Amino acid sequence: MIKTQNLTKRYHALTAVDDVSFEVRSGEVLGFLGPNGAGKTTTMRMIAGFITPTAGTASICGHDVVSDPIRAKTVLGYLPEGAPSYGEMTVRGFLEFIAKLRGLGTERRRTRLAYVIERLTLGDVLHQTIDTLSKGFRRRVGLAQAILHDPAVLILDEPTDGLDPLQKHEVRSLINEMAPNKIIVISTHILEEVDAVCTRAIIIAHGRIVADDSPEGLRARAPSGRLDDVFRTVAA
């Protein structure tokens, strides 16, 4: 379970995240929606343990991310915004590095690497350095490192950004496939993605949660029944 309580982040005068509290349980796929600058990425970074909250707490599977960061990070797979990686490494080299950091033994490393390479179709680019890859391929490498150790919790910041429609479909079916046994949180601008994969959606605006409901529940809020109308009214 992911649990945040009164999570807040202030940068001097700017409150980026304001008193955000929610819980996510196994089997849920939570979509974080919101305008740019709303606080989605900051919230995810706090849960992933990259930023320290100004106030409030976050825990992953019972491990507080500030006081017990290593255990929290062990059960988490995280895809940061922009899918950063070490550009000078080859795809295979990079994934092996992450696998070792994750503590995967030789045999398990082999099986998991084979799985993610096949599932994210990285087979053709294994020996290319990451800085020569297109945006879409880099994102898939980022996804690969996030799911490599088969974590119980996944936090993915814009997982289909830059992917072509075929690849988007592949990633979404991957998420759907993994959903039953995991907690997955994704942030997205693509409202059709919310329908495609999310069981629940939270809309954040100006650092605050302004809506927290299932996609159907959210759609019911607008007379047109369309998510982007709901989004515009709620997030403005």
Next chain:
Amino acid sequence: MQQIPIILKRELASYFVTPLAYVIILIFLVLAPALAFFLGGLYERGQADLIPFFNFHPWLYLFVVPAIAMRLWAEERKSGSIELLLTQPVTLWQAVFGKFLAAWIFIGIALALTFPIWLTVNYLGHPDNGAILAAYVGSFLMAGGFLAVGSCMSAITRNQVIAFILATTLCFVLLLAGFPLILSFVQGWAPAALIDAVASLSMYAHFQSIVKGVLDLRDVLYFALLIGFFLLATAVVLDIRKSS
């Protein structure tokens, strides 16, 4: 704790992918002996020791080490890979230490590759090889000191060039802390105890006996504390700034 070797290996391997590494090694292999012979008069002295060789090390390190250190953290913060690294089950300290060790080992390799000059002086005469070995160890320690300073400066900025300039400047100040150039800034107004304290920070002072092959415990301790302090500072700076 196996995280440190994993990070170390990755980092060290990445050096040899860039041309910078080979340029630095070349500088060590060519410039260090050249300076020793042509500026240091190693041959003309007629003494079988490497004092002229080691005398130039602080000045070589002053420019070469910040060039290695500048990419330690500035690049990670600029490319965003720091977010990837620090959300793995790795502590900040393991990351700082792992990267530092990789850079230090790299300098060690460059330093070790100067062995031809050691062979040369053995061919020309009968040097005290124990003293030379001690001087190599001491030089390696001093390189570590420069590197720790550079690591901290690299964490302060995303711009490698600024990191380089900050590191070179701070290393210069630390190197010559005991000299009038630096000391004059405190001499006019500070109490004697403070002036002495600043003078004792001088890396050059602590390197003088090392050049002759004497590894005084106080000098070793000085470099160990210098490294420890600046690595701690690196971790603190990163902790404060990692999200911005």
